[in-house]
Every structure is written in C-alpha cells, then in structure tokens.
Amino acid sequence: MPKPVEPAHHPYGPKVGALVERLASLPGIGGKTAERLAQHLLDCPKTEALAFARAITDVRAAVHPCPECFNLTENDLCDICRDPRREKHLVCIVEQPRDLLSLEATGIFPGLYHVLGGRISPLNGVGPDDLNLDALVKRVRDRGIQEVVMATNPNLEGDGTALYITNLLAEQPVKITRLARGIATGSVLEFANREMLADALRGRQAF
Amino acid sequence: MPKPVEPAHHPYGPKVGALVERLASLPGIGGKTAERLAQHLLDCPKTEALAFARAITDVRAAVHPCPECFNLTENDLCDICRDPRREKHLVCIVEQPRDLLSLEATGIFPGLYHVLGGRISPLNGVGPDDLNLDALVKRVRDRGIQEVVMATNPNLEGDGTALYITNLLAEQPVKITRLARGIATGSVLEFANREMLADALRGRQAF
Numbered sequence: 001m002p003k004p005v006e007p008a009h010h011p012y013g014p015k016v017g018a019l020v021e022r023l024a025s026l027p028g029i030g031g032k033t034a035e036r037l038a039q040h041l042l043d044c045p046k047t048e049a050l051a052f053a054r055a056i057t058d059v060r061a062a063v064h065p066c067p068e069c070f071n072l073t074e075n076d077l078c079d080i081c082r083d084p085r086r087e088k089h090l091v092c093i094v095e096q097p098r099d100l101l102s103l104e105a106t107g108i109f110p111g112l113y114h115v116l117g118g119r120i121s122p123l124n125g126v127g128p129d130d131l132n133l134d135a136l137v138k139r140v141r142d143r144g145i146q147e148v149v150m151a152t153n154p155n156l157e158g159d160g161t162a163l164y165i166t167n168l169l170a171e172q173p174v175k176i177t178r179l180a181r182g183i184a185t186g187s188v189l190e191f192a193n194r195e196m197l198a199d200a201l202r203g204r205q206a207f
Numbered sequence: 208m209p210k211p212v213e214p215a216h217h218p219y220g221p222k223v224g225a226l227v228e229r230l231a232s233l234p235g236i237g238g239k240t241a242e243r244l245a246q247h248l249l250d251c252p253k254t255e256a257l258a259f260a261r262a263i264t265d266v267r268a269a270v271h272p273c274p275e276c277f278n279l280t281e282n283d284l285c286d287i288c289r290d291p292r293r294e295k296h297l298v299c300i301v302e303q304p305r306d307l308l309s310l311e312a313t314g315i316f317p318g319l320y321h322v323l324g325g326r327i328s329p330l331n332g333v334g335p336d337d338l339n340l341d342a343l344v345k346r347v348r349d350r351g352i353q354e355v356v357m358a359t360n361p362n363l364e365g366d367g368t369a370l371y372i373t374n375l376l377a378e379q380p381v382k383i384t385r386l387a388r389g390i391a392t393g394s395v396l397e398f399a400n401r402e403m404l405a406d407a408l409r410g411r412q413a414f
Contacts, residue, residue, distance in 0.1 A: 011308060013281025015269045019262040027247050028240060039305050040234050041263055042270055042279060049267045055226040056260040059245070060253050062222045072249060074220025098246050101218065 016042070068139075070115035070132045072097045080104070080112060087111045089146040093136070093165065095119050095153060098190050103151060106198040111149070114139065119152055119161040128164060136165070140174050149204055150178035153188065166207055176207040223249070275346075277322035277339045279304045287311070287319060294318040296353040300343070300372065302326045302360060305397050310358060313405040318356070321346065326359055326368040335371060343372070347381055356411055357385035360395065373414055383414040 010017035016038060023034035041049045065071070066078035069091075073079065080086060080100075090111030094100045100113050116131040140148065148169065152158035166176050179200040192200075217224030223245060230241035248256045272278070273285035276298075280286065287293060287307075297318030301307050307320050323338040346352065355376065359365035373383050386407040399407075 011286055011311065012270055012279045012304075015262070015265045015281055016279075019266045022259045022262045026244055028243065033235060035308075036235065036305075037233055038266070041266065042304075046267050049263055052229045053260040053263040055222070055229045056248055056256055056263075058222045059226045059248065060256045063219055063249055072219045072223075074222055079218050097219075097249075098243075101242075104218065 012042075065115070065117075069113050070097075070117060070135070071100055071113055085110075089144060090149070091139070091145050091147070092149040092151050093162075094151045095158065095161070096190075099151065099153075102190060102192065103197060103201065106194055106201055108198055109149075109201055111147075114148075116152070116161065119157045120164055121157045131161075133165070133168060137168060137172075140169055140172055145174055147175045147177060149201075150176065150207060154179075162207070177204040178207045180204055219249075272322070272324075276320050277304075277324060277342070278307055278320060292317075296351055297356070298346070298352050298354070299356040299358050300369075301358045302365065302368070303397075306358065306360075309397060309399065310404060310408065313401055313408055315405055315408055316356075318354075321355075323359070323368065326364045327371055328364045338368075340372070340375060344375060344379075347376055347379055352381055354382045354384060356408075357383065357414060361386075369414070384411045385414045387411050 010020060019041065020031075020034045020038045023029055023037045024031050026034075029037070041052070062074045063072050064074075066073045066081055068077055068081045071078040071080060075082070087110040091114050092100075092103060092109060092111055093114045093116060094103065095116050095118055097115055100115060103109055103113075114132070114136050116133070116136075118126050118131055120126060120128055120131070139145065148165075150162040150165065152162045162178060169176060180202070217227060226248065227238075227241045227245045230236055230244045231238050233241075236244070248259070269281045270279050271281075273280045273288055275284055275288045278285040278287060282289070294317040298321050299307075299310065299316060299318055300321045300323060301310065302323050302325055304322055307322060310316055310320075321339070321343050323340070323343075325333050325338055327333060327335055327338070347355065355372075357369040357372065359369045369385060376383060387409070
C-alpha cells in the first residue's frame with residue numbers, strides 16, 4: 001500500500017515540499033531521511049542534481065520487459081535470454097524481476113527465467129489474467145522446456161499461484177519442481193540471503 | 208567526502224546501473240537500498256517516476272539563497288525575512304540552512320538568521336572569504352542589529368568560526384551571545400533534538 005502523501009509545507013517553498021513528499025513516498029524512506037535527501041539535492045552541484053533527474057528519465061525511457069521472459073532490460077532480449085551458455089530447457093518461474101536478481105546472485109542456476117509480473121491475489125484484485133501465463137504456456141509448449149522450477153514466494157498466495165500454474169501445465173510433458181523449503185514459510189524472497197537461496201535452488205523438489 | 212562511484216554493472220543495462228550509482232551516492236543510502244529504490248522507480252507508474260525527476264529539476268530551478276540572510280527560498284526574500292512579526296534587531300548565525308531549520312523547529316526564536324554557508328576549515332580549504340561574512344558585517348552595521356547569537360556547531364571549527372566573527376564585529380555596538388552549552392561538545396547540531404536545542408536557545412550566554 002503506498003504511503004499517503006502529506007500536504008506540501010516547507011519553509012523553502014512548495015517545490016521543495018513537493019520533492020520531500022516524493023522522496024518520502026519511496027519505500028523505506030521516512031520523513032526525516034526525505035528531508036535530508038532533499039537538502040542534499042539542494043546542496044550538491046546543480047549539474048549533479050540534474051544528472052540524477054536525467055538518470056530517472058533515461059531509465060524509464062530505456063527499460064522494458066524482455067519479450068521472451070518478461071525480465072526487465074534495455075536491450076531487445078534480456079542478458080539472460082541472449083546468453084548462449086544458458087540451459088534453454090530449464091525455466092525458473094518468479095513473481096518479480098527483483099526475485100530473478102536475487103536468484104541470479106547465487107550464480108548456480110544454469111537455466112532461463114519467466115517473470116509472472118505478480119502473483120494471484122484475489123484480495124488485491126490480481127487474477128491469472130493479470131500475469132504472464134499465456135506466454136508461459138506457449139513457451140513451455142513451443143520451446144521443448146523439460147523442467148519448470150517454481151520460485152514464487154513461500155506464502156499462501158505464492159504457493160497458490162504455483163499450484164495454479166501446475167494445473168495449467170498438467171497436460172504438457174514437463175517436469176515441475178519447486179525451490180526446496182530452505183526458505184522459511186511466510187518470509188519474503190526478496191530479502192533472503194544468498195546462501196539460503198542457493199540451498200533452496202540446489203535442493204529443489206518434485207511439486 | 209563523497210562516496211566513490213562504483214562502475215556501472217547492472218543486469219538490466221547501463222542506464223539502470225547509472226541510476227543505482229546515483230542513488231547510492233546519496234547520503235545514508237547504501238548499495239542494497241539503492242537497488243531497491245531503482246527497482247521501485249522501474250515498477251511504479253511511469254508518470255510517477257517522471258514526476259519525481261521533474262520535482263528535482265523544478266527544485267533546482269526555483270530555489271536560491273535569500274539575498275538578505277542566505278537561507279534557501281523559492282521567493283524573493285525567505286519566509287523568515289518577510290515575516291513582519293520577527294524581531295529585526297536579533298540575528299542568529301548558523302553554518303547551513305539545515306541548521307536554521309532545526310532551530311526554527313523549536314518555535315522559540317523570535318529573531319532573524321544569517322546563514323554563513325559553512326565554517327572556517329583550513330583542512331578543507333574553507334577560509335573566511337568563502338563564507339557570507341561581508342554581508343553579515345554590512346547587515347549588522349546598517350540594520351541596527353542589537354544582538355547576534357552564535358549557533359555554529361559546538362566543535363573546534365564551529366567555535367573557531369564564532370570567535371573569528373566576534374573579532375570581526377568587535378568595533379560595532381552589538382551584543383554577541385552564543386547558544387548555551389546544553390548541546391554536547393563534539394556532536395553535530397543537525398541531529399540534536401528539539402528540547403536540547405530549545406534549552407540551548409533559552410540559556411544563551413555572553414560570548
């Protein structure tokens with residue numbers, strides 16, 4: 001849930017107030033930190049502040065989902081899909097690009113990924129149609145994929161999404177595994193450490 | 208001292224790498240937080256990310272030092288200098304605009320401010336000429352200022368700067384006081400809490 005935006009009151013004026021609000025709406029940034037960051041953006045050389053603004057604009061202009069796996073990329077295909085050394089018949093399914101980054105950081109997964117773009121969550125109005133599932137089914141069917149590793153988050157919605165996908169792929173000759181429960185149920189995958197994730201990848205089990 | 212900028216390596220591409228670097232160069236933002244913030248700026252609606260970039264650009268275009276006291280402002284004169292209820296013959300001298308904000312937050316100082324723009328620091332190559340001292344001397348002389356309160360940081364350089372200013376104003380019929388040492392020597396003014404600063408303001412002593 002996004003933090004509510006406070007009304008703009010800043011002794012320097014409304015534009016500084018607006019910047020402090022924007023900074024405070026970032027994840028993990030509180031009011032005091034937002035104030036300090038705004039102050040830094042005022043104190044630093046003007047070229048530096050403008051380069052920061054430009055970096056944000058550039059990123060949003062350049063980055064888009066990979067048409068193959070829905071990872072984010074600045075290229076036609078993402079780095080992983082383009083890499084000829086990756087095992088093409090093994091696909092790891094994750095909810096978000098940041099989960100992919102966490103798994104990639106273990107350095108032990110030789111296959112490709114498929115980013116769902118979320119998980120099935122009726123309470124938040126997210127259904128199967130909101131995820132990249134048609135593309136997944138088509139990919140498994142047309143690309144001779146032999147194993148799909150479920151790496152959705154180890155909680156109710158993540159498990160439910162994995163189960164839904166298992167049913168969706170039931171007709172196809174593909175082995176379905178999931179991350180070993182080295183990761184604690186109820187925790188958030190994004191914050192798991194490297195070792196825990198590496199153990200979970202190595203010990204993946206039949207689903 | 209600014210943090211060294213890491214070379215751009217990001218799986219999404221160099222533009223995301225550049226944004227992560229910029230974020231990590233902000234005060235108090237480490238590599239992991241920078242990565243999460245960049246991810247947020249990729250995940251959030253594009254309009255929101257662009258509005259953030261715009262907020263930074265707008266602030267740098269709009270904010271400038273007050274010509275009277277060198278506080279930051281988006282107006283001709285800052286809010287404090289424009290306020291007819293402020294005591295015009297009492298001026299509090301601070302190093303940075305953020306110190307002014309901390310003192311203002313106590314709500315007990317009735318006078319105006321003068322922002323030096325730093326403190327005398329030979330080791331960092333900051334001399335008297337780099338501070339807004341000529342304007343201070345002129346202001347004290349021409350505006351009938353009766354009391355100057357030194358609120359430089361309670362450390363060697365801050366005390367040295369206050370002493371330098373005391374000598375500079377020695378010829379003028381102005382009372383010079385300093386913040387009561389309710390604030391611990393060696394600490395940083397910016398992080399002092401409201402009560403401590405309020406005590407220090409109330410108990411200010413002859414210099």
